[in-house]
Amino acid sequence: MPSSTTLLTILILTLSFLPIALSSHIQACSEPFLKLAQQRNISDCKRLRTLGAEFAWSYHNGTNSSTVLEILFGATLDAPQGWMAWGVNPGKRPEMIGTKAIIGIKLSNGTLGVKTYDITKETKHNCNLFPSDIGLGLSAANMLMRREVFNNVYTIYARLTLPSEVYNVTRLNHVWQVGYHIEGDRPLRHPTTLRNVDSTEVMNMTSSSGHSTGQYRSFLRSVHGVLNIIGWGTLLPIGVIIARYFRVFPFQCDPMWFNLHIGCQLTGFLVGTAGWAIGLSLGHSSRYYTFHTHRIYGILIFTFSTVQMLAFRLKPEVTDDYRKYWNMYHHFLGYGLLAIIFINIFKGISILEGGDGWKWGYIGNLAFLGAIAFGLEVFTWIRFFMDKAKARSENDEAIKHDRNKEKQDSVEAPKPTKT
Ligand code: HEM
Ligand code: HEM
Ligand SMILES: *[C@@H]1O[C@H](CO)[C@@H](O)[C@H](O)[C@H]1NC(C)=O
Ligand SMILES: *[C@@H]1O[C@H](CO)[C@@H](O)[C@H](O)[C@H]1NC(C)=O
Ligand SMILES: *[C@@H]1O[C@H](CO)[C@@H](O)[C@H](O)[C@H]1NC(C)=O
Numbered sequence: 017m018p019s020s021t022t023l024l025t026i027l028i029l030t031l032s033f034l035p036i037a038l039s040s041h042i043q044a045c046s047e048p049f050l051k052l053a054q055q056r057n058i059s060d061c062k063r064l065r066t067l068g069a070e071f072a073w074s075y076h077n078g079t080n081s082s083t084v085l086e087i088l089f090g091a092t093l094d095a096p097q098g099w100m101a102w103g104v105n106p107g108k109r110p111e112m113i114g115t116k117a118i119i120g121i122k123l124s125n126g127t128l129g130v131k132t133y134d135i136t137k138e139t140k141h142n143c144n145l146f147p148s149d150i151g152l153g154l155s156a157a158n159m160l161m162r163r164e165v166f167n168n169v170y171t172i173y174a175r176l177t178l179p180s181e182v183y184n185v186t187r188l189n190h191v192w193q194v195g196y197h198i199e200g201d202r203p204l205r206h207p208t209t210l211r212n213v214d215s216t217e218v219m220n221m222t223s224s225s226g227h228s229t230g231q232y233r234s235f236l237r238s239v240h241g242v243l244n245i246i247g248w249g250t251l252l253p254i255g256v257i258i259a260r261y262f263r264v265f266p267f268q269c270d271p272m273w274f275n276l277h278i279g280c281q282l283t284g285f286l287v288g289t290a291g292w293a294i295g296l297s298l299g300h301s302s303r304y305y306t307f308h309t310h311r312i313y314g315i316l317i318f319t320f321s322t323v324q325m326l327a328f329r330l331k332p333e334v335t336d337d338y339r340k341y342w343n344m345y346h347h348f349l350g351y352g353l354l355a356i357i358f359i360n361i362f363k364g365i366s367i368l369e370g371g372d373g374w375k376w377g378y379i380g381n382l383a384f385l386g387a388i389a390f391g392l393e394v395f396t397w398i399r400f401f402m403d404k405a406k407a408r409s410e411n412d413e414a415i416k417h418d419r420n421k422e423k424q425d426s427v428e429a430p431k432p433t434k435t
């Protein structure tokens with residue numbers, strides 16, 4: 017039955033895409049960075065998930081129920097001037113506002129400096145960022161920014177004391193950031209690509225692998241991507257293939273083609289709409305950045321597929337005169353829709369910057385569907401020409417037969433006269 021087939025398809029696809037989507041595997045540090053950490057007797061080290069940043073840490077119990085945390089934060093600063101920051105957030109969530117930050121600044125003449133800052137709501141709006149005392153036992157003596165010998169990498173080393181009532185080292189909110197604009201020695205706004213807004217996590221400093229959570233936005237983005245790829249990107253095209261090749265020619269599977277077509281299109285539409293809604297709500301909650309083209313295509317896709325879905329109810333009767341035009345329009349819009357869907361999926365994948373897993377996963381998916389469609393198309397034409405050839409030879413045969421018959425007729429009997 018159509019429903020179980022589509023369910024199976026969804027299941028297989030989900031199983032093949034989820035690992036890519038949800039892999040939040042912890043990556044070990046690069047060799048040179050690990051060396052730098054070891055020079056400071058810091059052995060735990062991991063790559064952070066954005067901005068090419070790396071992070072090494074060690075901790076021990078301090079006096080007065082506190083934890084002494086030593087960190088080494090490294091990131092690439094390609095621009096002639098800029099800043100990089102690392103900080104902890106005593107609030108509920110790992111986010112920019114409320115962060116106690118250590119910011120290292122690189123001036124255009126190469127001078128480096130590192131200071132502490134309180135990041136507030138005002139910072140986000142008009143960026144009045146001036147150094148302030150954030151406590152945590154931080155002073156010029158235990159903070160250092162350095163240019164390392166490889167690949168424009170800069171590091172910030174700091175030793176801070178976290179009071180246990182405020183910070184729990186088994187789930188510490190920490191954030192990092194890199195910006196490319198400064199004014200004098202004041203850091204200015206950083207870019208707001210996904211890389212820059214995904215640079216937060218909740219980390220368990222007592223786990224030597226650096227286990228982290230708190231990436232619910234990027235989790236939702238992955239869910240958005242998976243649902244859209246399955247709904248719009250896979251089930252709808254399968255439904256189109258079914259309608260094209262199994263309706264009349266080369267295979268006539270009535271009414272199975274119709275049930276399967278409707279099953280695929282309806283499930284695809286529902287799954288895709290769920291993904292679309294997640295995308296819209298993500299877009300809505302991040303007021304400071306919008307992906308205009310992706311958004312517009314997304315809205316077009318939803319609108320036109322809704323129109324296509326209305327075909328259920330508004331389809332003219334087979335006998336109606338304008339059924340032919342209606343069919344033309346339904347097919348035309350259908351193929352146009354597929355084109356926008358494919359474009360938008362690749363746009364989404366490039367926004368996500370999720371690496372090649374997504375891209376090749378979907379290209380593989382399309383190649384598979386494309387191969388099936390191509391095979392069926394070739395088969396259609398072969399069958400078309402064979403049928404035609406057969407019809408012609410049958411026709412020839414028939415004509416020959418007729419002629420023979422005529423000859424015989426003419427011999428044996430007078431030609432029939434028209435009446
Ligand atoms: C220099 C002035 C700064 C300005 C004007 C600024 C502005 C912004 C803006 C507009 C966003 C996008 C928010 C959204 O739509 O979700 C953002 C996000 C973010 N910023 Fe900043 N920022 C500044 C400094 C910093 C610093 C120093 C840090 C690091 C300590 C930082 C860390 C982050 C993080 C982690 C996000 C991700 C989203 C969030 O947590 O709100 N920013 N920032
Ligand atoms: C054809 C299928 C798709 C549709 C209709 C769609 C639709 C949307 C819409 C309407 C938004 C909100 C845009 C905004 O307001 O800024 C959005 C955001 C987004 N989409 Fe898609 N999308 C599709 C496929 C994908 C895919 C395949 C991926 C990635 C694998 C993806 C990744 C994203 C990301 C990363 C955002 C930004 C979320 C945020 O603001 O945090 N999209 N999408
Ligand atoms: C690292 O540990 C070794 C041995 O315990 C010690 O000799 C060395 O001074 C330490 N280095 C730093 C930077 O603390
Ligand atoms: C820190 O102190 C707690 C008890 O307060 C103890 O259980 C833990 O092992 C100590 N950790 C280190 C690294 O000394
Ligand atoms: C620990 O707390 C006591 C009393 O609150 C204070 O006098 C002392 O300076 C504190 N020690 C440290 C290292 O902060």
Ligand SMILES: *[C@@H]1O[C@H](CO)[C@@H](O)[C@H](O)[C@H]1NC(C)=O
Binds near residue numbers: 123125126127
């Ligand atoms: C770089 O410029 C800053 C201020 O503009 C100045 O304080 C510093 O001494 C300069 N450094 C060098 C190496 O010229």
Ligand SMILES: *[C@@H]1O[C@H](CO)[C@@H](O)[C@H](O)[C@H]1NC(C)=O
Binds near residue numbers: 180185187
């Ligand atoms: C820190 O969080 C863990 C897990 O939620 C909890 O078991 C532990 O008691 C907390 N420690 C402190 C000092 O609050």
Ligand SMILES: *[C@@H]1O[C@H](CO)[C@@H](O)[C@H](O)[C@H]1NC(C)=O
Binds near residue numbers: 224
């Ligand atoms: C943090 O990691 C330690 C060591 O792996 C583990 O025992 C502890 O349960 C973890 N705590 C949390 C809150 O994840």
